[in-house]
Amino acid sequence: MTGSELRPAEVCWNEVSVLLSGRTVVDRVSLDAGANSWTAIIGPNGAGKTTLLRALVGTVEYQGTILVGGDESKSIRTRDRARRIAFVPQHPVVPPGLRVFDYILLGRSPYQGLRLAASADDRNRTVEVLDRLHLSSLADRSVDSLSGGERQRAVVARSLAQDAPILVLDEPTTFLDLGHQLELLELVAGLREEHGLTVITTLHDLSVVGHFADHIAVIDAGRLVAEGPVAEVLVPNVIARHWNVEAQTEVHDDGSVSVSVQRRRRD
Template sequence: MTTGPGTPAVEVRDLRVELGGAQILAGVDLTVAVGEWVTVIGPNGAGKSTLLRAVGGLLSAPGAVSLFGTPIQSLRRRDRARVVATVAQSPVVPAGMSVLDYVLLGRTPYIPTLGRESAADLAAVHEVLDRLDLPGFGRRELATLSGGERQRVFLARALAQGATLLLLDEPTSALDIGHQQEVLELVDQLRREHELTVVATMHDLSVAGEYADRMVLLAGGRVAAVGSPQEVLTEDLLARHYRAHVRVVPGTHGPLVVPVRPH
């Protein structure tokens, strides 16, 4: 896939999604530059996960989504998998599957039909497992892992895929604070080293503000605000759309959102 200078990694125009007769997204516009980290926030039911699924090609949205200048419906599934990798909140895992075999699924776009994985594929998988603090986990069954360990394995599969666009749906929801930081620092490091583009959803607003270049606030299926973390994480916007009592204080890497009890 060839792109010209200035071509965005993601371009979403007037995205509308109805599921089960309910309108989930009602005309969403979004542009993400190559190498940018954009985090989508919003209250439960705002449409965050639905937006990510549409960008990843998991929901039909004819004419609304382009990746690196190409309409997503024009990309064959195999080609799309080389461009975009998704870490869903609760991926479906085949029963009895080992960690190594699951992460190897990320190499599927590069393995010939009816072929086998190469030494390079295996090396890529082991490198990612090492970087995610999972050495020695290859033979373990996914079902035997803790929630945090599984979350890191799901991310490992996406990183092994070698895609240039990474979609992360609540990537740290099952992780303790130490592994949250490790995972997000690794993603940010890979982004800088390989010009990865990251679009994430997060509930932890302070963490979201520390890593995002820009943030998008979704509410009721529409974009309620877009801008830098300082522009989006304001007490007024969070009170209005989350119905939350918070205090926003400056932090070293972004605003820190502190819940406070109402009077």
Template sequence: MTLLSGSDLHVSLGGKEVLHGLTFEVAAGEFVGLIGPNGAGKSTLLRAILGLVPSQGRVAIGGGDSTTMSAMERARHLAYLPQEREIAWPVSVEMLVSLGRAPHRPAFAALTHEDKVIIEQAMRRMEVEAFRDRPATQLSGGEKARVLIARALAQDAPLLLADEPAAGLDPSHQIALMRTFSGLAGEGRAVIASMHDLGLAARWCTRLILIDKGMIVMDGPPRQVLTQEVLRGVYGVETYLGEAQGAFVVQPLDVVGGASAVPNDGASA
């Protein structure tokens, strides 16, 4: 089942075209890593899908034309975690996470039992239930990130868009987040996450869309996308590609031509 599709998607910002005719589909059960260098257009693509920047072309969400959807209807189909981690109001952590249920109930309506169960599950998944009563503005950067992810999970939408969700998290919580996203895909939902950590993308994503200069360069399984040739050409880096515990390992080593760059050591690409 296709949860999201884009056809010939163009975006111009400040008079300059930054996305050049992107076409793609995302199906239920996929964990898609959106990768590419800084300025490639990853965040712009996510914002175009959400209707936050003007675009040309067609975006369909859950089979329906996104331009005909109200903001509330769109929020029931997809949740969004932006790059920004700022929290303006000193509400409690639990209250902030509960805002994820807003698309599913009338304004000012009390939380239902189902709402409370989903909120609790989201906080438990992100390990923030221990400080549920603390003002969210008093949290560390990593804690804020986990709380905002929990809010997105509480939205319980079939599709989750996340812009650099692992930024600011320590390795343990990065891995826990990847497990959560993988679990959501396993439940029949879909996740699209903009990522700079190629190691996490290679290990956890079922599919990668590589964007460079506003165009899709590669789209496929991690082992197909993350090759030495592609990584040199797009990122300008020498990379170790290998295996560990049955998983694909990708570790950038140096810029192309750097003094400390080393060969692949026989690992398969």
């Protein structure tokens, strides 16, 4: 699932800063996410990880430049951006009682006219996505009746229906147990391989991030403090410095890294 080969940048943050309520939340971050790669943005709570993603998808103002396929993000129309970037927020808003089928069909909105009338192609694509993510049997269920794992699959399914080459997920495993965390991340890894997606995620669990990402960026206090291939960044001294814990790491033959947190760091 991992690799360290260089790829052309699909997304490029260049000297990006974000101020919220007069406070600098992201501070002059420059970062590239290569095409068809998986970039994991990690760091302690409140570091600015989510804000960096929000700048990319256009929900917060920023200074600096963000290039998407070579185009400045601010210059891309909202509908066109949705055709390029599918965003899975940490807390997706789902209208009460909405059927799974209709929720996933919303992912086709960027391709519909002003009346947002779904075409036969939109419905066929929704059926394909339901089948691919093993949700067909749940198509007529309401999203709010699903289990946590099923709901997350439905959210990813909606993003997949957008047919965007860039998939951005903000803490997608937050409310899942370990088994469902791995199930979801394995699903994303499979979709990335199958569709050639560029995946950008924020993740908080160091025990799983090293098994899925190609590239790691560590954000702390709004600044980029480390980045590079997984095996070069997920090392004990970086973990100790920014998470204040002692950890052991093991690099595997495929380049993935296992992290075992031992205890809180003792100064």
